[in-house]
Amino acid sequence: MILVTGNDLKTGAVTWWTGHGWSTAIEDAVDVGQAGDAIIAAEEAARRVNVPYLIEAEHGPDGAPRPAHIKERMRALGPTVRPDLTLKPNDVDAIRNVV
């Protein structure tokens, strides 16, 4: 699957295209298929998200998108060395799923 991601203009937070907007939760991300470039063009024009780009992902064990590359998995969760600052501070498996 192909996802569109970027960083929110105001906060810099990692954000994912949901089909009708942006979410910081990768679970909300949708496969954009061939539409990625058009979405990027439109969203760049809207100037809500910094430098949106496409990444490859697959369905993880829980069905949620799992980026193919570790860097994107890291972006999706947060720093592995500060579980308290990740998006899933109470999920003991979250970091293991990243690396």
Place this chain on the structure above:
Amino acid sequence: MYAYDHYDQAMVDARVAEFRDQCERRLAGKLTEDQFKPLRLMNGLYLQLHAYMLRVAIPYGTLNAPQMRALADIAEKYDRGYGHFTTRQNIQYNWIKLEDAPDILADLAKVEMHAIQTSGNCIRNISSDHFAGAAADEVADPRPYAELLRQWSSFHPEFSYLPRKFKICVIASESDRAAMRLHDIGIRIVERDGALGAQFYVGGGMGRTPMIAPLIRDFVPLDQLVTYSEACLRVYNRYGRRDNKYKARIKILVHELGAEEYTRQVEEEFAHLLDQGVEPPLAELERIKGYFADPAFDAADVEPDRSDPDFAVWLDHNTHAHKIPGYVSAIVSLKPVGGIPGDATAEQMRVLAELAQEYSFDELRVMHTQNVVLPHVAKADLQAVWQRLNEAGMGTPNADLMGDIIACPGLDYCSLANARSIPIAQRISERFAANGKEAALGELKLKISGCINACGHHHTGHIGILGVDRKGTENYQLLLGGSEAEDTSLAKITGPGFDEHGIVDAVETAADVYLREREHGERFLDTYRRIGMAPFKEALYG
């Protein structure tokens, strides 16, 4: 320490106002990211893996208590309660919102700080010896010269768009505690026949092509310091490669031209510049020196009570000789066992500010090793300082030992990284705390970078680790034999890399080879230089 005059303050305030307007236009959609990016970078604002990151300049690593308190307040008010001290004596905040950035810069300006020239292809924050003004072995305090060069290089119109970023270091002792020869320009203040002058080393650096800077001038009179610097920069600005980012640093130019030819061109330019009025009057240097006058040292030379064995260990590892007998410089470890090298909470920063105010004439220094120094502590006060540091989690007695690891933010934070650095540092720190070998190993400088850009100085570690991406998986190369001290050398790769668990074992294997092979008084680096790579390779790869 230096205090802003009204010109300094006016310039910094004007920059805050300018950046506020730029941010407002970006947030209103009137600027594209392509238009805005160079503007935010000029103010130290990066976009990293998880958020915007702000790098704040700490000139030559010196700051006072109010400044440290302001850094703590920023960590608490605008970030997530902590900051990260870097290998260039700066501090970075990892979770900044663009809409807050102008307010942060305004708060910094109130305590004479800024983030100007902490990014971009310009002359960056000038680094120096963290014991400057306190060290027993310096011929002068190097900071007035660093400050003079800071003023010269700030907003320098000719050097705002160099081929690549440019880093200058100024020291004033034979001992090199600032990796001077790994800078684009390394300056050592020296004394010749009773007169002070400057040695110029040009073309050093780490990154993907590490180089040790050659000496190009053995003595530049102090009333020509700025002019000679300008000549070095001019030749680079004219001929440095702008066609290839990876060949754009001055080290490549010096290497390709050869040190002799580069020097010839610099000398030619220098001769041309000498009567152009580049140099500020010596009175300006004297004015700046006035800000760095010694505080009123008056403590009696009383040896501390060493009856507490934990305190005695800390004294042995974390204090450094001071030029005044009743004082020492105390190294505050930001490397607790299993901790994140260089991270300090807002609360810890406030403790440091308190200690500076109470015990160190209101001064602090940031070390390139990601620790902090209280430069002027009376020996009689050391036990009280140590107890307060311990209570705040900053009393680990590990300066220059295995646990005192330099690590870049790595893939946990950095968008350029290929692999994580911090977890490797944490596991090694825990391993050597548990196996009890740290003390036996003695001085051993371990440095970890998460990519070839080498922010973790892996090329100059006695043991270095470089994280790479091997088919989407983190892999770690082991290097041995580097040094960034006065015996500068570049480490060599041992062989095939290791996974995240294997690299911790590999470090212990290398340490065990040293323990087995060392002769009396040898450090790890000395043993490596004597016996070479072969015994280590044999132990690592069989």
